[in-house]
Amino acid sequence: MIDFSSIENNDYNRNRGLNQSPISPETPISSDTYDVWYYDEQMLTNTGFDTEITPWTNDTSNAGNSLSPSYTANEADFEVLGDNGTFSIIDAPPSSSDWTPVTNPDFPLKPNGRYNLGTINSGYGIDSEGCWATHEYDEATNQTDNFPSIHFARNVNMPVNMTDYVITSASVSAWFNATVRTNLEANGDTLGGGGYHGVWDWVRFYVLISDLDKLNEFQIANYKTDTLGSGYCDRWSIGSAYYMGDTAMIPVDESTLIYYLTTVLSRDYRNFTITLGIHIYAEDNYPNYDWDTFRRLLINNFSLSIDYEKKIDPLTSVSWNQQGNQITNVDNPVIENATLQIDYKTNKPWTATTGSQNSEIRFYINDELHSET
Structure with a gap:
């Protein structure tokens, strides 16, 4: 079983400006021709899986009878349905x-x-x-x-x-x-x-x-x-x-x-x-x-x-998904920095006892595989 646990979100304590002090969520910097706005936002909701799982949803279309998603307080779980x-x-x-x-x-x-x-x-x-x-x-x-x-x-x-x-x-x-x-x-x-x-x-x-x-x-x-x-x-x-x-x-x-x-x-x-x-x-x-x-x-x-x-089907998969927030009311936004942080744990050593040396935890953004899988 793999748990995704809660993380600390310091959404408003990151310096998004160049050589700037910590700033508020919206900080305008004026110029003669245009205003530059620095905007710092958490794009996901309920990142700590607190009292309920929404708005996260699961996809079991490729899970077969080998995998199952589950939820406990502060954890989104992926369960391998093993038995002996x-x-x-x-x-x-x-x-x-x-x-x-x-x-x-x-x-x-x-x-x-x-x-x-x-x-x-x-x-x-x-x-x-x-x-x-x-x-x-x-x-x-x-x-x-x-x-x-x-x-x-x-x-x-x-x-x-x-x-x-x-x-x-x-x-x-x-x-x-x-x-x-x-x-x-x-x-x-x-x-x-x-x-x-x-x-x-x-x-x-x-x-x-x-x-x-x-x-x-x-x-x-x-x-x-x-x-x-x-x-x-x-x-x-x-x-x-x-x-x-x-x-x-x-x-x-x-x-x-x-x-x-x-x-x-x-x-x-x-x-x-x-x-x-x-x-x-x-x-x-x-x-x-x-x-x-x-x-x-x-x-x-x-x-x-x-x-x-x-038997565990080696080609099965299961996922937790969320539609993230959108950037609105901003013309021509430029993303200067983005951070993805996930805490996870497994209840068994990954390769020593599971025999699943080729299994992976993967992250997709807009259906694109994240490089740090």
């Missing part, structure tokens, strides 16, 4: 009131909910601990169950229309844990007779963001297991329990996250979708029979924080 805020989601854990299980369109097969060769649940869901999945690959029963996936989606509404804002910082965090059996074949395991491996058994936990139509979709955090379920187990056995404690997914760097968020918000400007994903790969590691048990895969913590600030 923070939007945060903290789900520890995610709940069914905000998140909904949905099909992964790329891998529509869902977890089957089996454990120890029997069905124990629906295969996925949301409970008091978060978003979970249960799956068991039993080659003898069904050889198509080795690549299931499930998504949990949440639509998000930003508190402002992001058309007018830019994201300045952002962060994402997501945590999971896993309970499986050692009948998984994991990196480093020694396989029994006839066993083979390509990429081993694994689970990938991840977070996606997208526009509501999913025309732009980006992964912003993920973790792919490597040794989950490792340890010797006979190929015909369920093995022993293996627990992977709370582990953080690996987020993208901040600049990438800001780019992804900006992109998905460029379609709707307020709304976007967050998806938590669990993707299981149960590799077929033995001929004729393989048994892989994923007892409980759980995403138990998610948070996203977005800092934003309002």
Whole structure:
């Protein structure tokens, strides 16, 4: 904000004559052929912005939604209509009131909910601990169950229309844990007779963001297991329990996250979708029979924080204007001296904090730019 404040007006205490003492507003000097009059006048009214703003008027035709004139006692203000805020989601854990299980369109097969060769649940869901999945690959029963996936989606509404804002910082965090059996074949395991491996058994936990139509979709955090379920187990056995404690997914760097968020918000400007994903790969590691048990895969913590600030149009302007007094009843006036004095202040250092190094305070007289802008 820029303030134009009141100034002292010594209108009648300036010497306008050549080598003359201070003179009154009108002082004639006679000659044989003509009279020379020295006239000293304040050409503007209410220069101190005293109890009211009149006769000053403002022009907002080029102000857009970035600038606004305002008035307080003894000040005519130019306000930059900046704004900033923070939007945060903290789900520890995610709940069914905000998140909904949905099909992964790329891998529509869902977890089957089996454990120890029997069905124990629906295969996925949301409970008091978060978003979970249960799956068991039993080659003898069904050889198509080795690549299931499930998504949990949440639509998000930003508190402002992001058309007018830019994201300045952002962060994402997501945590999971896993309970499986050692009948998984994991990196480093020694396989029994006839066993083979390509990429081993694994689970990938991840977070996606997208526009509501999913025309732009980006992964912003993920973790792919490597040794989950490792340890010797006979190929015909369920093995022993293996627990992977709370582990953080690996987020993208901040600049990438800001780019992804900006992109998905460029379609709707307020709304976007967050998806938590669990993707299981149960590799077929033995001929004729393989048994892989994923007892409980759980995403138990998610948070996203977005800092934003309002965009300021660099080509906007606003002004306070006054029609000055006219010189009347004087033939062929000659202006010998003129003084323009303005006191101003800003509520922030001009270039250090505003980022507006090319902004200016300008003065126009009869639509002509004053040289001392």
